[in-house]
Amino acid sequence: MREPIVIANWKMNGSTEANRVWVEKFLQLRGDLECRTAVCAPFVYLPQLVSLLKGSGVAVGAETVSSRKNGAFTGEVSADMLADIGVTLSIVGHSERRTLWKETDEDVAEQAALLIEAGIAPVVCVGETLEERESGRTEEVVLRQLRAVLARVPAARLGAVAYEPVWAIGTGRTATPEAAQAVHAALRAELRASDAAAADKLPLLYGGSVKPANAHELFSCPDIDGGLIGGAALRAEDFHCVCSAARAD
Numbered sequence: 001m002r003e004p005i006v007i008a009n010w011k012m013n014g015s016t017e018a019n020r021v022w023v024e025k026f027l028q029l030r031g032d033l034e035c036r037t038a039v040c041a042p043f044v045y046l047p048q049l050v051s052l053l054k055g056s057g058v059a060v061g062a063e064t065v066s067s068r069k070n071g072a073f074t075g076e077v078s079a080d081m082l083a084d085i086g087v088t089l090s091i092v093g094h095s096e097r098r099t100l101w102k103e104t105d106e107d108v109a110e111q112a113a114l115l116i117e118a119g120i121a122p123v124v125c126v127g128e129t130l131e132e133r134e135s136g137r138t139e140e141v142v143l144r145q146l147r148a149v150l151a152r153v154p155a156a157r158l159g160a161v162a163y164e165p166v167w168a169i170g171t172g173r174t175a176t177p178e179a180a181q182a183v184h185a186a187l188r189a190e191l192r193a194s195d196a197a198a199a200d201k202l203p204l205l206y207g208g209s210v211k212p213a214n215a216h217e218l219f220s221c222p223d224i225d226g227g228l229i230g231g232a233a234l235r236a237e238d239f240h241c242v243c244s245a246a247r248a249d
């Protein structure tokens with residue numbers, strides 16, 4: 001019913017040569033994957049990836065986008081610019097952006113709105129810190145983050161929502177499938193309250209130390225429709241292994 005999608009988030013990694021080798025390897029391995037795939041990379045490499053992946057079916061995405069439309073915002077990259085070079089999706093609200101660059105729920109909602117206006121699918125990240133989890137506030141936090149976006153844009157226009165517990169990102173600690181599924185079910189219920197048809201179609205991704213060894217178990221949960229993959233996406237072989245764990249129902 002929902003086609004799974006697995007998205008690589010390269011973060012601040014890569015080089016022209018390393019990217020070329022990664023793409024060549026991944027396209028060789030890809031064969032019979034049952035999921036959609038995408039690669040999100042630093043802005044400077046997006047034109048290279050758009051060109052290397054043209055016609056391959058692997059989508060190219062940005063890791064963030066400006067919350068401003070255009071003008072005197074030195075160093076920023078707008079949604080219209082991403083659309084102009086052929087980018088079709090973009091992560092917004094990654095916890096590294098929320099924590100290190102102080103992006104707020106409102107910034108994330110504005111980024112999503114500008115992406116949609118430019119014809120790009122936002123992949124909205126939500127997730128709680130360890131302290132929030134330990135104080136029993138996980139649902140409150142992720143639902144607040146999601147509601148801020150839904151107050152600004154319709155659920156039907158989102159590309160995906162990614163649940164990424166902050167304490168699981170890049171730490172080697174993964175949420176148990178049961179804990180991740182519980183949060184995904186809460187997110188799905190919130191989306192249903194806003195638009196039932198869209199909620200049934202929208203992929204909900206899990207992210208946070210997903211690797212070949214744990215992907216199958218996580219992706220087998222009923223409300224986990226794929227993943228957002230950091231560390232394990234840096235090697236094409238590992239990313240391919242993770243992707244092969246995502247199967248259509």
Ligand code: PEP
Nearest residue numbers: 169170207208209230231
């Ligand atoms: C991420 O940064 O989106 C992520 C999930 O990273 P990792 O897989 O390395 O935990």
